[in-house]
Amino acid sequence: MGTITIGHYEKFIGRNAVDELKILASRLKTSTIQFITTTEQSGSIAETLSRIVPLLNELGIKALWEAIEPDHDLTAIAKVFHDGLRGSAVHTTTDMFQKFMALDDDMMRKASIKGDIVLMYDVPALALVHKRHEHESKWVWNCHLDLSKPDPEIWHFLKGFIEEYDTACLVAPAFFQKIQIPQFFIPPSIDPFSEKNRPLSQTEITTVLKKYGLSRKKPMIVQIGRFDHFKGHEGVIEAYRMVKRYNDCQLVLASGKGKGDPDVDEVLGELREKAGDDPDIHILVMDPADIDVNALQQNAAVIVQKSVKEGFALTVTEALWKAKPVVASLVGGMPLQITHNYSGLLCRTDVGCATNIRRVLNNPGLAKKLGRNGREAVKKNFLSTRQLKDYMLLFLYLYYPGEVISLY
């Protein structure tokens, strides 16, 4: 498919919704929006921005996306802070906090602020907000992390920077923190035209399955997600074994090749040991990942996300979009996406997960109903055009703060 334009989304959201995006954009045509990330051009934020930035430009709003490469030491410290914000037990030293401040000076030199509105995504560049007065700009902190139980010391330190922003955007209400700026609920989104989400032909799916030596003969239980301890892979293996007593099936645990995550090898080792010699458990590290993930999801009989801690969980959004029955744990953004028994199934325990997988495998009618409703929920609430709309509303809010804003 060639360039995706705003008109392509009409088939999903309707002409009126596209017209409303154009009306909104017409109120922002004099603004320059600058998105700043420090990550490489991969991951869910990059996926989102690679669609939203061109759409904003097409709608007549000047949008720029700058990816700043942080210094190696800053990256390492920011990784500790990032994990601490998510609630992991981390070790911090006074030196780290001092270095973070000092290394930010280097980031300051690298960054050039051009936006009337600046959206910041990543921890290493949080302190760039100190440049806000150079350009009289408005600053938004976009946090995609589960902030429900941050490390108190790290949170206290970073809060000082965060409160210099005009607003923050969080991906789930439960991540709210007591800070002196308004916090908006802007869930992330998926793009229906991306390699990860577009419809695939049977030939494409078969090619991917062959590549990993997977058979179509047994129903496939799939969990996609980084190999880290938060994703609850061990619980999925437990649940699969309970299901396997009654339903002959196979389990696929898959992830793209994560970069810079020291836990991956350790977690993979543990999982391979737990899987033992069961030929129906497949632990896959995929490269390239997007089309492969898509094919696994489209071939799944049921998709599981049994994380013990999550951000919004876009892997669940992707699964719902493919009209697949999803069994997910009741953490992070998953209860926001799934209405239990209506658009998916929620669980708290391994045995609950197993029971729900069996319900779906044994009741094709239920599986179909959950899948259909899940896809509708994503269409209404979690496609990139919804996030585009929320962003534009947020930009307008920065100029017209208020509860009822009449722009006619």
Place this chain on the structure above:
Amino acid sequence: MLKLYKKAKEPFYFCTRLNLSELLGVRARNLTDLINMIKAVPDSSIFYHTHMFLEQKQDIIPEHTNEFAYWVSHVLGEHVLGEELASIDLVEFKSIRAIREKLIMVLEHNLFDRTDSLRVAARGMEFEFMKSHSFILPTKYSANSLFDFIRALKEVSVNTLYFHFFESRLRLEKGINDFSCWIDMSLGFAELAEKVASIDPYTHTLEGLRHSLVRTLEKG
């Protein structure tokens, strides 16, 4: 037939309304929390939880007419109280203040009679209070006659319907929906305006409301 083409004194300009959700950081785990918070949150939050739900989860409507009822039934498992909350007839109320008072009354009445201990929401299923920021924007649609009006009504977005039928009446405290107001004041069809006002929008999905409005207007 003549009624359809009668020229209005003033055209009707269809607007649309788009919502941005702000988190309040207030969360209820049981009924006592819920009552205390309903008393304390701003009107925009009461509006959000009694109306935004219609938009976001309209596929589950009309079983539950507000989000409090849904949470009380499905999360706390208090089905009787949930049904009482769901049965609050929002059409009767002309202000958000009045809706808030009714919610408090139903909840307090239930608590007063209770002898059992209160159920507590599981972690992750607490009631999270939010409020809405509404942005009202013009659309390309307008009408100079009932004929134009019906034609536009078939085309406009559900956000437009939502604004003129729910938000304008309650949040802008006009007391009546914009459609009835225009049909009465600009077209002079008081009886038709009354028929439109008597449609219960809370037991329809937004698309269902559109069909009901069009049907009522076409019958005249």
